[in-house]
Amino acid sequence: MKVFMLANHLIMLAGGIDGDKRPLSGTERWGVTLVGLGVVIVALALLVLIIQLFGTLFDSINAKQKAKEAPASEQKKPAPAPVKKAPAPPKPAPAPVQAAAPVTEDEEVIAVISAVVAMMSEADGKVYKVKSVKPAAGNGFSGRSAWAMDGRRQNVNHTF
DSSP states (O other), X not given: OHHHHHHHHHHHHHTOXXXXXXXXXXXXXXXXXXXHHHHHHHHHXXXXXXXXXXXXXXXXXHHHHHHHHHXXXXXXXXXXXXXXXXXXXXXXXOOOOOOOOOOOHHHHHHHHHHHHHHHHHHHHTSOOOOOOOOOOOOOSOTTOOHHHHHHHHHHHHOOO
């Protein structure tokens, strides 16, 4: 009964049932706003509680299933026999290792270039040596990758 009275008061506050077409006053607007916010907050709180209850319900169901499965799996497995291990002989101390200097990217590039030159030497039957490695002189393409340079070359050489 009280719920119906509350609903009736809220509808009358909104000015919808009695056919009153007058605009709402400032206090009526605040009342409708606060009641609406209250209803939304209560509904969200109820949803949170329902979801938490479902979570605890499913957790308890899963715990019961695990409890039923655990004893059955323990009975099937025989207990392992204790194994006595002989003590391991002491390991000799490792020899001190000289720390190598970290390899830089430039050194890696030089090693790759040297490997290519050595392969060319074998193929040609001549002896080639790498005396120095310098970046190529700026030809307008410096700073671009090989892919970018090839794309530019194809665009420039394309005939229409």
